[in-house]
Amino acid sequence: MTCLRLVLGDQLNARHTWFRAVDGNVVYVLMEVRSETDYVRHHAQKVLGIFAAMRRFGDALAKAGHRVEYLRIGDARNRHSFAANLSWLIERCGATRLERMEADEWRVEQALNQAFTASGLPHAVVSAEHFLLERADAAKRMAKKVPRMEFFYRELRRRDGILLEPDGSPRGGQWNYDAENREKWPGEPPAPAWPWQRHDLRALWQEIVDAGVQTLGDPSAKAFGWPLSRREAQAWLRDFVAHRLPHFGRFQDAISEASPTLFHAGLSFALNLKMLHPREVIDAALEAFERGEVALAATEGFVRQILGWREFVRAIYWARMPGYATLNALGAERPLPRWYWDADTKMACLRTAIGQSLALGYAHHIQRLMVTGNFALLAGCDPDEVDAWYLGIYVDAFEWVELPNTRGMSQFADGGVLGSKPYSGSAAYVNRQSDHCKGCHYRHTLRHGERACPLNSLYWHFHVRHRERFGRNPRLAMAYRSWERMDTDERAATLAQAETYLADLDAL
Template sequence: MSRLRLILGDQLNINHSWFRERGADAADIIYVLMEIRSETDYVVHHAQKVLGIFAAMRGFANALRAAGFHVHYIRLGDADNQHHFINNLRELVNRFGISAIERQQADEYRVESLLLGASSELGIPVSCVDSEHFLADREKIAKKYADKIPRMEFFYRELRKQYRILLDENNQPIGGQWNFDQENRNRWKGDPAIPEWYALSADLTDIWQEIQSCGVHTMGDAQAANFPWPITRAQAKAWLKHFVENGLPNFGEFQDAMTTQSPRLFHAGISFALNIKLLHPLEVIHAALAEYEAGRVSISTVEGFVRQILGWREFVRAVYWARMPHYAELNELQHHRRLPRWYWDADTKMNCLHHAISQSLDGAYAHHIQRLMVTGNFALLAGCAPDEVDAWYLGIYIDAFEWVEMPNTRGMSQYADGGLVGSKPYAGSASYINKMSDYCKGCHYNHKRRHGEGACPFNSLYWHFHVRHAQRLARNPRIGMTYKLWGKMSEQEQTLTLTQAEIYLKKLDNL
């Protein structure tokens, strides 16, 4: 073999142009995948995340072999595994007489930076090609948005026009408006019925035992004997089909709703398959559009779903590549507290947080409002350090890769970027959580109380957050009403509320 092609664990795209080469063109190519500790250990990952990626990688390698490609796969426990990309590549270059390495763009800055130095480290040419997955060109968006980041809405409209999505013959949005977000904010009250997710149950016990025997530290339940996530392209396609037929019709109306009765409601749960590239974003979008065109879903529903894929997913990637590595250091609000201990075990009397964190530990999943307005909201109000919040989100969710996690967390959730991603801090009191969920029912804390015995911590912390950041935030037109309401409270009410917040901030671990 003279050429080595490196495939990362989130590059399982069987439709990449690499795999259209056959015969003599592919005879001198060896494809390499590797399970390494430098990837399992940079944060504490959820057990299902490590297990799911390794299982998908092994399945992908087997599919390539079955198609006639030469594959070299390095397992976690292999004796000659040096657990580092460059060190493993050096050994393979010598073993197989490799004269050139080819790779796809890495999605995470830390990996891309490492691989950019591979040629000088190894002494042979290393070329890079596009991963052929995303809808916005990385080099173009990084250059275009180096100085100014647009609002997501305008970024989204540009891509709608570029790909001719939900446009009429006059290049105007179908339905008369670009965004139906206002119609997609209803609370779920028990009807319609919640559909089951597509049922999967792979036995990955052997792989999990390998991971454990190597001493990889994880969190959460592995569910190795009945692994619930798609790990092959066929499974991912079946999952997508099941969602658009069963979940999509009600996704739009209830996409912001939360309930103790289901961790998912009408959400798709396809982000893991998307982010390791078992699915392509355009096939997901077109599957949803087909349901709309067949009259089975409304324009507000399909637009809301398309906006998540074509708009938000691509937008946060644009922010990431336009502003890294400095973006990872931003802490606009100067928050420095540690995350409360119960983020790791869900042992809190706040029902909303107990439920959202429990389901995350059990299933490596929470939908976007649970992440933004429950776990993220509390960390924001409590003034937790963005580095701590980043590491937790990056670890606990099966779909979390830094390019998508960091702008969502450090930017949208924690406002640590000062408004590059979101135009205001997404801070909410118990009123919002009660409006959009049934979490407050039966909670130890009273969602109506700001202070006193049993007062919900979200309420006093909400006001404490706005008061301590008034100099920075009071002029923001999107939250001006908050400060007007605060000004209308009596001095005694203000004092009692802030005093209650200080009490809670001193005992965050025991709330």
């Protein structure tokens, strides 16, 4: 009897129970396939990183004595889809049984279900043993009504006994220290550099190019920086806890041209490939807190990202797919401006966020939400295009996490499933949180006129055109009151300026 066990590129969980014992009847299968490189145009570093990490993982399994079948992108035998490769591997290995872990993406889950059923072999699907909620439980919690993230998060904190006083109340008296986490970064303390690796992936890059895979962004194959193994990922985690976590909360919402990474963790690539477990990441932060090295507000702010947001968006994804991927509550249909692909815009905030995304395959949360996301929201860009951009450009982008963040949190295309109001901001927000405006071609104080920052008129245009939906939302009441207080000519000039900009977004 031979069992094939499929390991996907984002299932590199070395601590999975599958790998505990060596069994000569089990063959682990990993494959680099065009169906996955081509369903969207990915950042070059994302493809490089996934393939390099998969190869290391396959090698480590073989070294530990497991049987491994690994299909490289350039292998002439490769049929370039999970289903087609599985069917010849079944023949080749004389397989009598198939097993796999749950896939994180709806698309892949459907394809694999079909392939396994079509094989006619007995098969099983097991947990990927990664998330803090099993998938069915996560989806069940969202089945009737999606709770606000804050309540979902508190429940998990109670369930797992995280940051609680002995009586079950939250440590320090508050569940959430977000109010302490909104500072602009003045340049001090210095933002520590991330512990970038210097992997030379030029040979792999050549294989990818020779195979004809189309990518975007800078491959940086000569000095590829992202962690590629569990050991390297653990070193990133230690580095984060020691050097950046102490300031994480305070500057979580800051943006700066002087640092693309500020005090962020840079752990999403390692987490999403499952090289790290979310619980070990949380525990590392909690231990630093207990040792007195990190304040409660920073610790709680970080734990909320992993235990709260990450699990929450996944739960929404599995409760609401496949319909969620087609929602467009605001009827947005403009194409994304061309400069999303080359960063060639006069707006300093967008130029910086897109430029660093193309260079690193990374932008931090506030850049994704309040710079690139905010612009697309205000301009009414088609959420299908916005999704494809986000799904391609970031090394950590997998649909289960990208889609709710983009279509839901950032574009409000889900009509308020994930959040109760859109994350919209004018130039005042960007100026408050960043150092972009002082050197920008546009003037952050102007609503109209030649140098008026486009974010200002687009902000008002967005709220006016969606007044019916948002006008009675108490969280937006202040914005609508400010609009009413503006004199009539000012309002007309602002809306006219927005129309001018909307007529040629490519020119901004």
